[in-house]
C-alpha cells in the first residue's frame with residue numbers, strides 16, 4: 001500500500017508537471033493572438049467553413065510564420081479591439097484598422113500595409129449624388145470606425161445610426177432604414193456585389209492607411225512585426241495576397 005501511494009504520488013507529480021508545462025506554453029510567446037472583426041470583406045470575413053479568411057488573415061499568417069508563432073484569430077466587436085490589445089488580452093489587432101491620432105494615444109501602430117478610402121453607398125436611383133447631398137440624410141455606419149467618426153463630425157450625430165457590423169449597416173440601407181452608408185471602399189465593393197440595387201458614389205470621401213496595432217509597451221513584438229512586414233512587402237507576398245482578393 002505504501003509503495004502504491006508512492007507510485008501514485010509520482011504519477012500525480014508527473015501529470016502536474018505536464019499540465020503546468022502545457023499551461024505555460026499556451027500563455028507564452030508561441031502563440032500570436034490576433035483580434036479582428038470578421039465582417040469586413042475582403043480584409044476579414046468568415047469563409048464557408050466558418051474560418052476567418054481574407055487579406056488580414058493571410059498577411060497575419062505570413063507574419064506569424066516568420067516569427068515562428070502559431071496564429072490564432074479572435075472575432076470581436078471592432079470597438080473592443082484596441083482596448084483588448086491595450087490590456088494584453090490580444091497580442092495584436094488587425095482589422096483593416098485605420099491609423100489615426102486618437103488611436104495612437106492608446107496603442108502603437110505598425111508600418112502600414114494597405115490603403116483604404118471611405119466610400120458612400122446609396123440605393124440606385126437615390127437623389128444623393130455627392131458627399132454634400134448627405135446633409136440632413138440618415139447615414140448608417142459601423143460603430144467605432146473612422147466612417148462613424150467622420151459622419152458624426154460632418155453631418156451631426158442625430159443623422160448617424162451606428163450598427164454593430166458593416167453588413168448590418170448595409171442591410172439597414174437595403175431595407176430603407178438609412179439613406180446611405182459610409183464605409184471603406186473595398187468592403188463597400190464586396191457588399192454591393194452581394195446586395196442588389198446599391199451603388200457606390202463616385203466621390204472618395206477620405207483616404208486612410210491600414211496598420212496593425214500592438215500594446216504600447218510591447219515594442220519587441222512591434223519591431224518583429226515591422227521586420228516581417230518589410231520582408232513580406234519586399235518579396236511580393238503582401239502584394240500577392242492583396243491581388244488575390246482585390247483583382248486589379
Ligand code: ARG
Nearest residue numbers: 037040095096097098145146
Ligand atoms: N478602417 C476603418 C477604421 O479603422 C474601418 C475598419 C473596420 N474593420 C473591421 N474589421 N470591421 O475605423
